Amino acid sequence: MDALDLLDRRLLLVTGKGGVGKSTVAGALAVAAARAGRRTILVEVEGRQTFSSLFETAPWDFTEREFRPGLFGLSIDPEASLTEYLSQFYGAQRLTRIVARTPAVEFATQAAPGIKDVLLIGKVKEMERRREPDGRFAYDLVVVDAPPTGRIVNFLAAPDATTELVNVGPVRQQAQTVIDMLTDDARTALILTTLLEEMPVTETVDSITALGDLGVPLGPIMVNRVARPAWDQQAQKVSESLTAEDLAAVLGADRAGTVVEELLGLGAAHRSRLELQERMRARLDEQAALPSVELPFVADAVTAQDVVTELAGVLEEVLDRG
Secondary structure, three states: OOHHHHHHOOEEEEEEOOOOOHHHHHHHHHHHHHHOOOOEEEEEOOOOOHHHHHOOOOOOOOOOEEEEOOEEEEEOOHHHHHHHHHHHHHOOHHHHHHHHOOHHHHHHHHHOHHHHHHHHHHHHHHHHHOEOOOOOEOOOEEEEEOOOHHHHHHHHHHHHHHHHHOOOOHHHHHHHHHHHHHOOOOOEEEEEEEOOOHHHHHHHHHHHHHHHHHOOOEOOEEEEEEOOOOOOHHHHHHHHHOOHHHHHHHHOHHHOOHHHHHHHHHHHHHHHHHHHHHHHHHHHHHHOOOOEEEEEOOOOOOOHHHHHHHHHHHHHHHHHOO
16 A cells, blocks of 8 residues: 555554554644545544643543544543443443443453453444435544554454354444454555664564454554754765864864764764664565655654644645655
């Protein structure tokens, strides 16, 4: 799948190793889609209130709220999803709220964690399929800040496991419709987020292998926080041969000492970072076999929301090239 095709999908699931900025990337994708005129909802499924902090809004809950023009937010929790599910299939919403809170139901969801995942993904599917009275889809795009790569396989495999346990009835039907959505490359793409560092790249490559058996379509890899060269090739050669005496002479004797050492250290660290990125970029190209989109390290951002806005602009340019 090419990056230019991303907004042709109806569901984007964003994952990545903890700390690589998957939530920031999910937020940037949602902002870019809304700016492109797609009515978009951004969804979190782990209850961490990441986006209320990121976008400086009131806490998110199970109520869908528009927090930017054309951009909605929702935090899904299993209990609310179960209440809605029971109400949808069995009616009597007040009664289903009571049933959802009974010890037996709580025990079942704790004993079988996959049930929680089915409920969460089921709510995502409901939003992806929901239509307005005039027949239009309620949302053009659903962007989900999915669990990290360490848990994404079990999260996505939960509906399939449910169909093996339950042979008939609405639960199986619900699980099967979720599987149909997750494996439909015209509707869904899973976006892996990484940094150009050893551990995130290793986990990304391993995740691609593990996800292969699930049949979930993989979109382009989002390579986050990419450092750009601070100098051209000629300046690079000069910096590599620059000595403390040379730099002290340029700065003047009164600026020598600690300042010189710090500047030389910064230059060496920057070169080392660029070399690591090149090695990891080559490894991704060789082992991932997926296209990638590089998102820059935003050095001048004052707030996390500034980072999202900057990255959304980069994604807009990428998506507009088609």
